[in-house]
Amino acid sequence: MDQNAPETNDIPDVVVRRLPIYARTLDYLLTEGKSSVSSQELGERINVTAAQIRKDLSWFGEFGKQGIGYDVEKLLGHINRILGLTVNWPVVLVGLVYLGQAIARYAGFREKGLHIVALFDADPTKAGTILNGLPIQGDEEIPRTVATHGVKLAIVAVPATKAQEVVDQLIAAGVRGILNYAPIIVQAPEGVWVRHIDPVSLLHSMTYYLAREQAT
Amino acid sequence: MDQNAPETNDIPDVVVRRLPIYARTLDYLLTEGKSSVSSQELGERINVTAAQIRKDLSWFGEFGKQGIGYDVEKLLGHINRILGLTVNWPVVLVGLVYLGQAIARYAGFREKGLHIVALFDADPTKAGTILNGLPIQGDEEIPRTVATHGVKLAIVAVPATKAQEVVDQLIAAGVRGILNYAPIIVQAPEGVWVRHIDPVSLLHSMTYYLAREQAT
C-alpha cells in the first residue's frame, strides 16, 4: 500500500524507515551539546525501546561502546553514510499550488541533503515565474530536466486526478523514488519506491479512537 | 515513535490505519460509477492483498456477499461509521507560515469531515489577519477557543523548536489527537494520539535504497 519494496533482501524496510528518525534526533542532541548517548536515552526521545535501537543498528555494524553508549557525532556520521547522505540529492517538485509552493520554500530539505533543482506545474500561466529562486517549468520539460540533472527523486503535489499521470512521466524520465502528497495510492513498477503523505488518513485513524472513547 | 496507543486492545492499529485508505478508494470507485467491488479489485488499487482486506474488515463485521463482493456505497458507509465520520470533527491549526497557510487553504479536510475552526500563530503581527475565512489568533487564545468548540483534533505546523510547547498547550486545552508536521517526535501522555508527517525522513528512507543500487 505504501511502497513497493523490490528484492531488497537483507535489511527490513521498517528498520530503514527508522534510521532517518535516529539521525534527526542525533542531530538535535549534537546541537544540544551532547557528545554521547545511550540507546535508552535516545529511545526515550522518540518513543522506541532501547532494544529496538540496538537491534536496528546491529544490522549495519557495531557503533557503540559497552558501558558508555554511542558517540553522537560518530553515530550520526555512520547513519548518514548508510542512508547515502554523504552526497546531495537533486530533487524535482511537481505541482505548485499552495502546498507545492510551501514545499518549494521549505528550507528543511536543503539542510538535509535534498536539493530542489527544478519546479514543474501544468498551468501554463505559471511558466517562467520564479519561486524561491527557481523558474517554474511546464510539465513537458520533465524529461529533459530530469535527465540533465540525473534526478532520481521527485516530490508530487498535484491533484489526485493528475497524480498517476505525473508519476508515470517522472518514472519514464528516470526518477526512482517518489514522495506523493496526492490523496491516492499511485502505482509504480518494480525498482521504483513510493512513499505517501496523507494527512486526512492520519487524522481519520485518530477519529477512530476518539469516537470510541466518547462512547465509553 | 509514531503514536502512543493506549489500552486499545481489540483491533490492531495497523488495521485502523488502513481503513481510511479503503474508504478513500471506495469513494473514488463510487465517483467512477462502480457499485460493487471484490477484495481482489480493491486490493489492486492500493497494493494490498485481497486476504488482508477481508481480514481487516472481518474485525468489524461481515460486509460482503459471497460470490459477489462488496457493495461500494454500503461498505463506505460502514467504514465511515467505524471511523467516527458520521459527524464533522472540528480541528484547530497552529502555525501559519507557508506550510500552515497551505494547510489552511486545503479543501480536502473539510470534504472529509474535518472542519478547521480556528487558526493560531505565535507571531503577533499576524493576529487578526483573515485566512481562508478565519481570523488568525494568538497562541494565548488556544485554551478558550479549543474549549468553546470542544475541539479534540489539532494540526501542528510550527517550527521544531516550538512544537513540543504547542503540543503541551493543546493537550492542556483538551485536544486528544495531534497531527504534527514539525520534524521532531513530540511527547504526549496516555490517551493522546499523535501522528507525524516527516517528508525528509521519507525521502531519506528512499535514498537508502537508491544509494545501494548505484553501488551495484
Next chain:
DNA sequence: ATGTGTGAATTACTTCACAGCG
C-alpha cells in the same frame, strides 16, 4: 557499575487455503 550486541522467546502481522453461501 553501566550499557552494548545478540541469540532466543515472544508477540504481532500477513498469507494460505478452504468451507460455505449466494
Next chain:
DNA sequence: CGCTGTGAAGTAATTCACACAT
C-alpha cells in the same frame, strides 16, 4: 462458479535477558 470470512500456518518484528566489554 465466484468470492467472502476465517481458523491455521507461516513470516516478520519486537522484546527479553544476559554474556561481555569498558
